[in-house]
Amino acid sequence: MIRTALDQIAIQVVDLHKYFDDAAVLRGVDFTVHRGEVVALLGDNGAGKSTLVNCIAGKLLPTRGEIQIMGSSHIINSPHKAQKLGISVVYQDLALIKEMTVVENLFLNREIKHRNQFLKRLGWLDKKAMRQRAKKLLRRLGSENIELEIPVSKLSGGQQQIVALVRSVISGADIIVMDEPTAALGNEQCNQVIELIRLLSTQGVTIILISHNLGQVTKLCDRAVVLCEGQTVADVAVKEVDQLALLALMSGVEPNRFSA
């Protein structure tokens, strides 16, 4: 990991709460991620990870609390707003449009437009440029076998996950949040994704990684933020704890021993 510009804070979540009717799903989430860091967000099933992701992504409005991006507080009230703030999300359900082709999905809403000034104004697409760009990125992930012009519905679960991931990379986001990005991948592709995440982080991209694979987390992440029943119960440097300790934290045992 490269820490630049005096540990610039990329994203800071302060006392975040989210209630659904009377169910309190997030009940005080606090953590900070620096630029270029890879931070794991851990927690048991139902701990509130995806809900937190949706708040950061602008799909849900927090009931209380604050999200700061690059040092200033923002109300992220739409995915569009999140995008403008440089946040991209790989959703747990992938949010791909199954009927559309792989390239169409990769570039949805951020299509490369024609070079000509007039055509660009019209929103004319440069299909060739998009294909080339997509091919290059897929090759880098060792997934050049994914065909670009077929509907996403024809791909395997793992391939769809790769497509969702590549889409985030293409967006050029500063902060990428990944909700279980490797759940459906085989070993080989998993390693490729890990390599990609490393590469992105050296380029200054901030990554929040949600994963149930603790081996992967300890290999890849700098820090782990642990959620338990909607609260941050720990914020630890991964190097300083072992997997068993992480597991204990996730299930709510000894919540105080490691907390920041």
Next chain:
Amino acid sequence: MSSVTQVTAKALVYYAFVLTVVIFTFVLHNSAFFSVENWLNIARQTAPVVIMAIGLNFALSVGMLDLSIGAVVALSGLVAAMLLPDYGVMIASVVALSLGGAIGAFNGYLSLRLAIPSLIVTLGTMVFLSGFVRYLSGLESIPILNKPFLILFGGGSLFGLPSLLFWVIGIAACVYCIFNYLQLGRRLLATGANSNAAQAMGVDTDKIRIIAMSLSGMFAALAGLLYAGRMQSARYTLGESELITVIAAVAIGGGSLMGGQVSIWGTVLGVWLIGVLNNGLILSGFSSNAQMMMKGIILVVAVGITYRARKS
């Protein structure tokens, strides 16, 4: 049955078109059916319907429906006819088109704001406008004498082909480009196919839906101008009975009535197919009752086949 299910949704209309023409050519071999004049006539007659149907593709692409297009046709024709004597072609057509666009946008806005299906909203708009055009016209038809208007939208011709045919080809090509080469097309289709995912990718799906409905209304208004130009007058009944033709044509053309998939040339051919069928049935001595029954059957059969083809 297997040969039918192998026909893909998009190719269906091409087979049906060729088959129909061949059958009528045999059955009607000693009538005027297979003559250039008859074919140009069909092209002229169906032109406004094609434009309506192409417009409806915008609403369908985002998963909405627009039942008000027939009534917008009448309104647009009447408004243009009433404005023409005092204000000329330019103002009359711009006002009519804007009115159509505004009604469409209003439909879209209302449907989203009140969270009720566009089917219901546009059904209301249709009934309201049908009443309004009756009031506006006093049940009279309004003649159009403005020469430039008639040449531009109705009876003019170029290289021996009716100008209406150029409208059809030109509009179809433009809309085809929108859906295949422009960012707008991607956003429309994404919204119709999976609005949640489109939203997650930052597409403002509400805005896109309103744009789509607005375009649907605007094309209906254009169809109204073409109708009025062809008939050299405007009447409150213009376009009233074409809604079923339009929906049947889109369905048989391979577009999805559920959203996320359009077929522009399929739509054009779908309208022409129904036009040829109508024409052939008339020449064979069938009544307009038979034509109506046929349209109903086509709608159900076409939708049935396209659904099967899509599932497999």
